[in-house]
Amino acid sequence: MDTETNPKFKLVLLLCLFLKSHISYGADSICMDDVISGDSTIVSAGRIFEMGFFRPDSAPNYCIGIWYLKDPTRRAVWVANREKPVKLASQLRMSDGNLVLFDESKLPIWSTNVSSSSATTTTRSVQAVLLDTGNLFLNDESSPSEPLWQSFDYPSHTWLPGAKMGYSKINKTRQILTSWKNSEDPDPGIFSLQLDQSDNSFVIQWNRSKNSWRSGPWDGHIFSGIPQMRVDYVYFFSFVSNKNETYITYSMKNTSTLTCHFEMDVSGQINQVNWLPTNGWNLFWSLPAQQCEVYAVCGAYGSCKSNENSLLFCHCLTGFEPNSPIDWKLKDYSGGCFRKTKLQCETNGSSVELKSIKQLTIIHLSLKYRKWTLPLCSELSC
Numbered sequence: 001m002d003t004e005t006n007p008k009f010k011l012v013l014l015l016c017l018f019l020k021s022h023i024s025y026g027a028d029s030i031c032m033d034d035v036i037s038g039d040s041t042i043v044s045a046g047r048i049f050e051m052g053f054f055r056p057d058s059a060p061n062y063c064i065g066i067w068y069l070k071d072p073t074r075r076a077v078w079v080a081n082r083e084k085p086v087k088l089a090s091q092l093r094m095s096d097g098n099l100v101l102f103d104e105s106k107l108p109i110w111s112t113n114v115s116s117s118s119a120t121t122t123t124r125s126v127q128a129v130l131l132d133t134g135n136l137f138l139n140d141e142s143s144p145s146e147p148l149w150q151s152f153d154y155p156s157h158t159w160l161p162g163a164k165m166g167y168s169k170i171n172k173t174r175q176i177l178t179s180w181k182n183s184e185d186p187d188p189g190i191f192s193l194q195l196d197q198s199d200n201s202f203v204i205q206w207n208r209s210k211n212s213w214r215s216g217p218w219d220g221h222i223f224s225g226i227p228q229m230r231v232d233y234v235y236f237f238s239f240v241s242n243k244n245e246t247y248i249t250y251s252m253k254n255t256s257t258l259t260c261h262f263e264m265d266v267s268g269q270i271n272q273v274n275w276l277p278t279n280g281w282n283l284f285w286s287l288p289a290q291q292c293e294v295y296a297v298c299g300a301y302g303s304c305k306s307n308e309n310s311l312l313f314c315h316c317l318t319g320f321e322p323n324s325p326i327d328w329k330l331k332d333y334s335g336g337c338f339r340k341t342k343l344q345c346e347t348n349g350s351s352v353e354l355k356s357i358k359q360l361t362i363i364h365l366s367l368k369y370r371k372w373t374l375p376l377c378s379e380l381s382c
């Protein structure tokens with residue numbers, strides 16, 4: 001883990017003393033009197049990552065996120081307030097030794113939530129630094145390399161190089177990647193990835209409970225179910241297990257030529273994406289390899305058809321329609337489908353209307369045996 005060296009930290013503190021209001025000068029940290037609001041951001045020292053407010057295309061409200069500075073689409077690699085998006089008039093600033101997001105009514109919406117007892121010195125000396133690894137690091141002037149809190153401990157949907165995926169045997173915490181609710185809503189979705197404590201394999205869970213995919217055990221070099229990890233010229237994985245913690249981490253062989261990371265995608269797949277200067281983020285590989293191998297990906301009464309050319313993998317069974325067409329459009333198929341040929345009986349005097357082509361035969365029946373119409377309808381409806 002890179003941390004700030006002392007001289008650098010002093011410089012930051014000096015900057016903090018001189019530039020107290022809004023930060024838009026490219027600082028890499030948020031100090032006591034700084035405020036991130038509107039379009040102000042902080043940028044890591046080596047100009048790799050940027051943090052500030054972002055909003056997916058169709059979303060009405062904003063989240064605090066971290067993205068690659070070179071990425072004009074601001075595709076987030078970490079999201080703070082994913083469950084509670086806010087208006088742009090909100091403020092991210094230090095408060096009582098924590099980094100806190102206040103909404104436009106000045107109510108705290110999200111916080112690093114470090115208990116004040118763990119802050120050894122005064123809360124004025126605590127600051128949040130965005131590192132070149134993409135880790136947001138909360139530390140104190142007295143021991144700048146000791147994290148009071150770090151975003152790498154609380155990943156959202158992305159596993160960045162240098163971050164750990166595993167669990168602590170001391171404080172019982174673990175890292176879990178959780179998919180977005182849909183392609184434009186960072187709210188935690190239905191798929192999640194973690195290292196399974198029982199056999200130290202990666203597992204994708206559906207709805208936090210049902211294991212839907214497993215990587216196979218670590219064989220000393222790779223996970224047996226992930227031959228793609230053998231791509232030696234791209235990255236280097238390491239598995240660490242000691243009395244304090246068990247985790248796997250990786251680094252890129254050459255960060256100057258490759259920018260890659262893993263994402264728990266809305267599709268229920270782990271995607272490895274890489275950045276190409278010419279056309280942005282590209283899919284390198286996915287696991288499971290086929291979207292249709294993902295457990296329950298199309299929800300109830302949905303069916304999955306692999307089609308290389310079509311983005312729409314999920315279809316409703318004949319006679320069914322998506323429960324939520326909007327979510328389907330945004331690639332959240334979990335709502336499944338409902339039967340559209342619902343029998344609708346409306347009696348008006350002696351006439352019976354049945355609004356379904358499939359039920360024409362029943363209309364004939366009902367005209368013939370008018371007396372039986374009502375019981376027949378109510379029995380058949382749905």
Ligand SMILES: *[C@@H]1O[C@H](CO)[C@@H](O)[C@H](O)[C@H]1NC(C)=O
Nearest residue numbers: 101108109110111112113114
């Ligand atoms: C902070 O922690 C408290 C207690 O652990 C919890 O109730 C609260 O929701 C947390 N707040 C945030 C913003 O995470």
Ligand SMILES: *[C@@H]1O[C@H](CO)[C@@H](O)[C@H](O)[C@H]1NC(C)=O
Nearest residue numbers: 153168169170171173244245
């Ligand atoms: C839990 O312990 C691990 C080391 O085992 C440490 O890296 C991490 O920061 C700790 N998390 C919390 C929330 O204290």
Ligand SMILES: *[C@@H]1O[C@H](CO)[C@@H](O)[C@H](O)[C@H]1NC(C)=O
Nearest residue numbers: 190206207208209299334335
């Ligand atoms: C997910 O699990 C919760 C209970 O943990 C349940 O209420 C919910 O209906 C489940 N979601 C789906 C889509 O089955």
Ligand SMILES: *[C@@H]1O[C@H](CO)[C@@H](O)[C@H](O)[C@H]1NC(C)=O
Nearest residue numbers: 169170240241242243244245
């Ligand atoms: C385990 O944690 C203790 C206390 O935090 C620390 O002193 C020790 O070096 C750690 N051991 C390893 C193997 O990381």
Ligand SMILES: *[C@@H]1O[C@H](CO)[C@@H](O)[C@H](O)[C@H]1NC(C)=O
Nearest residue numbers: 233252253254255256257258
């Ligand atoms: C990374 O790639 C660049 C361009 O190909 C090359 O000049 C550099 O030596 C490489 N660095 C390492 C550590 O391999």
Ligand SMILES: *[C@@H]1O[C@H](CO)[C@@H](O)[C@H](O)[C@H]1NC(C)=O
Nearest residue numbers: 345346347348349350351353
């Ligand atoms: C029922 O029939 C009456 C007159 O025949 C008509 O005014 C009314 O709109 C009908 N109601 C429905 C629900 O079709």
